Amino acid sequence: MAVPTSFLSRAAAYAGRHLFRAGAFGAMATGAALGTTVACADATERSFIMLKPDAVQRGLVGEIIQRFEKRGYKLVGLKQVTPTLDMAKRHYHDLAARPFFPALTEFLSSGPVVAMVWEGEDVVKQGRAMIGATNPLASAPGTIRGDLAIVTGKNIIHGSDSVETAKAEIELWFDNKELNNYTANAATWIYEGK
Numbered sequence: 001m002a003v004p005t006s007f008l009s010r011a012a013a014y015a016g017r018h019l020f021r022a023g024a025f026g027a028m029a030t031g032a033a034l035g036t037t038v039a040c041a042d043a044t045e046r047s048f049i050m051l052k053p054d055a056v057q058r059g060l061v062g063e064i065i066q067r068f069e070k071r072g073y074k075l076v077g078l079k080q081v082t083p084t085l086d087m088a089k090r091h092y093h094d095l096a097a098r099p100f101f102p103a104l105t106e107f108l109s110s111g112p113v114v115a116m117v118w119e120g121e122d123v124v125k126q127g128r129a130m131i132g133a134t135n136p137l138a139s140a141p142g143t144i145r146g147d148l149a150i151v152t153g154k155n156i157i158h159g160s161d162s163v164e165t166a167k168a169e170i171e172l173w174f175d176n177k178e179l180n181n182y183t184a185n186a187a188t189w190i191y192e193g194k
């Protein structure tokens, strides 16, 4: 009987997740047994999250940090910095051809931002979901932009859009020695099998 690929990948993802307690190797072995590629549950995944100058000016830093903390993610890097225009351009290099690029980069470098690295399982994708859509008016209530912002040009927060982008952004904004490797004792109560 033919089994739809979507079913197989869902089953593999489920198995991968639930075998996390047996370790990442178990998840990979399950993927191999099902003949599919399974993204291993990885509690060390990291995302670059930046609170833009509007978030700092509006006093939203604590509120936003609290959402990531409460979700169970681990803060491994944090600093306040006023980015140079060059830094803003490097950060948004993929948008260089867009008409709003000059305004965007001038805005980002107009005052202090809070740059952070958050760690935990699926943090890149979940971080984006917690942030909401680029246009706050299209962001669901309950998301950061949906609750705290109204226009795209003042949407208060940046979050990496892929694991690869996250690695590049973390490297751009942080020295390795500014990142902290430590055991969060709360992990026992957040993850299974830890």
Ligand code: IDP
Residues within 6 Å of the ligand: 095, 100, 104, 133, 134, 152, 153, 154, 155, 157, 158, 159, 161
């Ligand atoms: P994202 O922040 O949701 O990942 P991107 O498309 O990567 O959205 O755009 C980066 C930032 O550029 C947005 O957060 C927003 O501040 C700004 N931006 C994106 N599109 C527009 C636009 O059409 N007009 C003005 N600013 C924009």
Ligand code: MG
Residues within 6 Å of the ligand: 159, 161
């Ligand atoms: Mg983006």
